[in-house]
Amino acid sequence: MDRFAHYEWPFFEPRHAALARRAESFASASLGFAHGEDADAICRRLVQDFGCAGFLHHCVSESPDVRSIALLREVFAYHAGLADFAFAMAGLSTVPIALAGSAALKKKYLARTAAGEAIAAFALSEPQAGSDAKALATTARRDGSGWILDGTKTWISNGGIADFFVVFARAEEGISAFVVEAGEVDASERIEIVAPHPMATIKLSGARGELLGEAGQGFQLAMRNLDIFRPTVAAASLGFSRRAMDEAVRHATERKLFGRALAEFQMSQAKIADMATAIDAGSLLAYRAAWVKDQGKGRNTREAAMAKMFATESAQKIVDDAVQLCGGLGVMRGHPVERLYREVRALRIYEGATEVQKLVIARDVLKGAPA
Ligand SMILES: Cc1cc2nc3c(=O)[nH]c(=O)nc-3n(C[C@H](O)[C@H](O)[C@H](O)COP(=O)(O)OP(=O)(O)OC[C@H]3O[C@@H](n4cnc5c(N)ncnc54)[C@H](O)[C@@H]3O)c2cc1C
Structure with missing residues (x-):
């Protein structure tokens, strides 16, 4: 499956596919070190490298392009959880300054953050x-x-x-x-x-x-920020999901048992079909939420909550199925799906746990219900 096919969907413009491919070539060449032990040192270097490569520029815009931030998170998450983390934190913490800061605050923080000189x-x-x-x-x-x-x-x-x-x-x-x-x-x-x-x-x-x-006005600012970043959490979980599916499919086609490849068994195929479908559904929700925000026609709170809830919950299941398909290897420390199993869990909790997203969605639905 072409991991970039969805960037041809109508939610995107040609510049988005180009950005995703540039991020992919950066990530495949430069993120090997991001699986080491010293998370502090890795994150410091990631921020510098992202700054030099120009990616942090997307985190300091006064009108952030949510699709760009989301697709960068998806690509970085596919390669390394810490890379997604370092990029996302630069955005989550700096966009509020870009949105609401005085000229003096913007001057003091935005250029330094974009250059990777400040965390x-x-x-x-x-x-x-x-x-x-x-x-x-x-x-x-x-x-x-x-x-x-x-x-x-x-x-x-x-x-x-x-x-x-x-x-x-x-x-x-x-x-x-x-x-x-x-x-x-x-x-x-x-x-x-x-x-x-x-x-x-x-x-x-x-x-x-x-x-x-x-x-x-701080709470309103925090909520505006979440409207921007919740679709990107969904996108990060899609990066984890796509990586889990790729690892599982590779393993299932190579592994032989009972005289056949694991992928030839229908129970394996059912898992793979569920993974692929949930990834497409999550992508539609995530990039719809980002696209709605980018249209600038009002809030995307409901779409963002749906995307975050669905994509993070699906990612948990997809990664768990990938571990199952990989057998013992799936729980061996350092194996890609073992890493994903640990990485994916927190996404259902931060920036509003799944239960909170359900309240947000239901409140919005009930607002329109007849009295
Ligand atoms: C990896 C990670 C990174 C984080 N980074 C940051 C950060 O950079 N900055 C920051 O400010 N915070 C950060 N957080 C905090 C995060 O936003 C909170 O953990 C989250 O909001 C949940 O709050 P809590 O942990 O206090 O759980 P609680 O609020 O105590 O909730 C516990 C559980 O109750 C359930 N629940 C919640 N509301 C309801 C409800 N209405 N009905 C039924 N069940 C409900 C949910 O399942 C929830 O997980 C991070 C958390 C994690 C795990």
């Missing part, structure tokens, strides 16, 4: 505020022309290696966004997860921050 992080979640993000307790108060922040943020990707954080805190006017330099926070409490990524709990104790956008 960004996005700090919304707290120990008592995950799915219920509005329950956040970090506070912000005015201090002269600046702001002082106090509180604890957790599950912060890039915590420990980030140069700056976009932090959401409660001000007198309501939830507001701030940019906080790494030197202002304590990111020494690191968190280890099933597929190693740089991550930390960060403590703000009298931390100085610069207001991002208007005071009281």
Whole structure:
């Protein structure tokens, strides 16, 4: 199956297929190192390499092209989970500055991020505020022309290696966004997860921050950001899914048992058919959500939630079936499908767990229901 065939779909323009092919040739030549042990060092190098190659430019645009960010995530995820992670975090954390930042904030952060010279992080979640993000307790108060922040943020990707954080805190006017330099926070409490990524709990104790956008408008900014990034989480899970299917198909055609190739058994074929169908359905949902956003005709919240929910849930099943087809090899540490099995799990949790996406979709459907 041509892994690039879907870029000919009507959601795309010729520039998208060209970008995907450029990313593919970069990724196949340059991402071998991204499967090493030291996730911090790998991510630092990935950000520099992406900056030099020009890919981070897509993360600092004031009108981000969601299809481009999504397809880059799909291509990078196919090759290495950490590559997708490093690219996605640059976008998730910098797009809010591009969307709402003052001219001074944009000047200070966007060019450095695009060049791969600064690592960004996005700090919304707290120990008592995950799915219920509005329950956040970090506070912000005015201090002269600046702001002082106090509180604890957790599950912060890039915590420990980030140069700056976009932090959401409660001000007198309501939830507001701030940019906080790494030197202002304590990111020494690191968190280890099933597929190693740089991550930390960060403590703000009298931390100085610069207001991002208007005071009281931070939650709306976070939600606008999610409308952009949820379709790209779906796209990343498609990258993992396509890789899992390719590995499984290769194994099933090569492996002989009971005198035949594994792929000749109908139970194997049923798994392969389900994988291919779920990948196409997920791609249609993901790139529809991205396309709707790129049309600039209003919000894509429902489409983004559907895409994220369906593609991440399907990816879990596809990767699990790939492990099953590979037998013992599928759980051998370092095998591509074993890596995917660990990588794919968190996608059903972050940026809104599946249950949260269901609430978003149902709320939107019920809004249109007769009273
Ligand atoms: C790998 C990873 C990276 C992350 N990176 C970041 C980051 O960079 N910045 C950041 O701010 N946060 C980040 N997070 C945090 C992430 O956004 C939260 O983990 C997520 O919002 C869920 O919050 P929680 O873990 O507190 O779970 P909880 O909110 O306690 O939810 C637990 C579970 O309850 C279920 N649930 C939730 N709501 C409902 C409901 N209404 N009805 C029924 N069931 C429900 C879901 O299954 C959910 O998984 C990251 C998390 C992970 C795992």
